[in-house]
Amino acid sequence: MILLEQICKKYHREGQEIDALKDINIQVEQGDIFGVIGYSGAGKSTLVRLVNYLEKPTSGKVVVDGQCLNKLNKHQLRNTRKQIGMIFQNFNLLESKTISQNVAMPLILEKMNKNEMKTRVNELLQFVGLEDKQMSYPNELSGGQKQRVGIARALATNPRILLCDEATSALDPQTTQSILELLKKINKEYNITIMLITHEMQVIQQICNKVAVMEQGEVIEVGSVLDVFGYPEQLTTKKFVQTVISNKIPSSIKRKLKEKSEKNIYKLEMVGNHATKSILHQLIINYQLHLNVIYTNMAEIQETTLAIWYVQIEGEERTKRAAIDFLERQKVRIKEVTIE
Template sequence: MIELIGLTKQYRSRGKMITAVDEVNLHIAKGDIYGIVGYSGAGKSSLLRCMNLLEKPTRGEVVVNGVELTKLSKEELRLSRQKIGMIFQHFNLITSKTVAENVAFNLKAAGKKKEDIPGRVKELLDLVGLLDKADYYPAQLSGGQKQRVGIARAIANDPHVLLCDEATSALDPKTTESILELLKEINKKLNLTIVLITHEMEVVKEICNRVAVMESGRIVEEGGVYQIFSDPKESLTRDFIDKVMQFSLPDRLMKSSSGTIVKILFREAKAEEAVVSDVLQSCQVKGNILHGKIEYIQDAPLGFFVMELTGEREEVDKAVALLDEKTAGVEVMKP
């Protein structure tokens, strides 16, 4: 659905050249919810804004739904852009217009017949759960409601793609969750491809199927979300994932424990729990769970639990070797 080839964006600022996007190649398939993560200044917004030519690339190609955008005339680009919706961190609503008027504005701009507009506005507001707020002004809405208007407006002209630049960063966790749910629903219902930028891996974990990690204008790692979470290659990727998967054991526990402390990894659909108890029983080793964390990523479990193993030294070693063989892996935290 979206193909970026050798995409480069440079800005000239106070006589200096800044390369915000550096030779990026990226393929986003139809129906993907594609996440782009990176720290501030990595070039995420620049990359996203090149996808609808809000920023004109310095070099490279931007192909959306089979159309090379950089080759289009002004008028052709205007039409192509109607099929690329966008939502923003600060919503960018027209404050002097009501909710219904904000949505109608995009329909009018796209040349929709006047008599068809009210019906379509109603349909859209229903979809985002704001039918009862049609006559409210943006100032009378909560942040989450404003973003719902943003979404209704962005999808008004049945776009192929929805670009989201930190669309939930200004919202509290609960509201974020409800907006992510709405995006997921729209993705399914309308088979809409969604690209979303975020600095929170939590958001990626929640709704994306693929993710790219960006640093200094480049994509340093890219892949399926489960694969990236379970086996990150780059230290930057690991930093992001740690924010979701991190845990710490109190020092006191590590010091006072007389047994062997191991971390047993969970992956995909492996029935680790049964395996663990079988192994411990067969080796006559006792296991005491100290900590555990399981995240569900696209409905597949990913996580670990930390156990203290006690018993004869040889038996404990045998149990660790067996566990390592039969589970997704064991890390000895304290021998």
């Protein structure tokens, strides 16, 4: 488990003080794939580098698996860091070393014996699908392959935690997909907790179970991916969610609604079973309302569905009120919208 408690981090540059992190509180459970999303400069890299104590907080506590890193001496810290692997956007491979040597690096530092090391490196390269690249050099590999080497190296010491700093940001969509699949496999097969930072909501959508949204050094929203995608609160979160599921009525439809001065239009947001259960059908049958679907959008997250519906609900005011109560009881978020 990773616990960040009341973390502040200040940098000083050219006589100016920069608040890179402001009162951060985050809890990552064992087995989570915890995503941190934010625009450039939000503080994501600083945050993730606190977890292996490459950065020290100005104030606040960093606790990893019950151990408070603030209190450790150099030797203890080195041992704890073996539990924490890390991968990077630019892979950080040694260009003059072979793939095997790159992967072996943490094991050499651990002074593992040669035979054992050879077996371990083979095992790791096999796991990431690069067993035929042992004697190659990084510049002979594609971006995706380089990141696989980075992953193999990060796993060499059998860590319990893997930190990923924009690990797929330099890769094309297809390669991103295969690296995300590999991260998922690492999480499932080895029960390794993953903390992943990104500026792409698709990455969060595909593999994370929890997400924190960062803006200007603060965590502005945090929760399960389903909740945050389904019911985003903050403007920045809404903008990120918008990149994977459009939650606005397209302007052409809006124009027509406006021309006809259409009213009684509601936005419905729902996640999980609620999105696929025939809620609208129940509404029509039980409340005898006139229902007109204007626009819908659905996306798959965490093997369930997120749906956004725009509907026009017409009928007696009392019946409508009862229907809205019914929807709210079904955990559907409902809001009347005015077309402008």
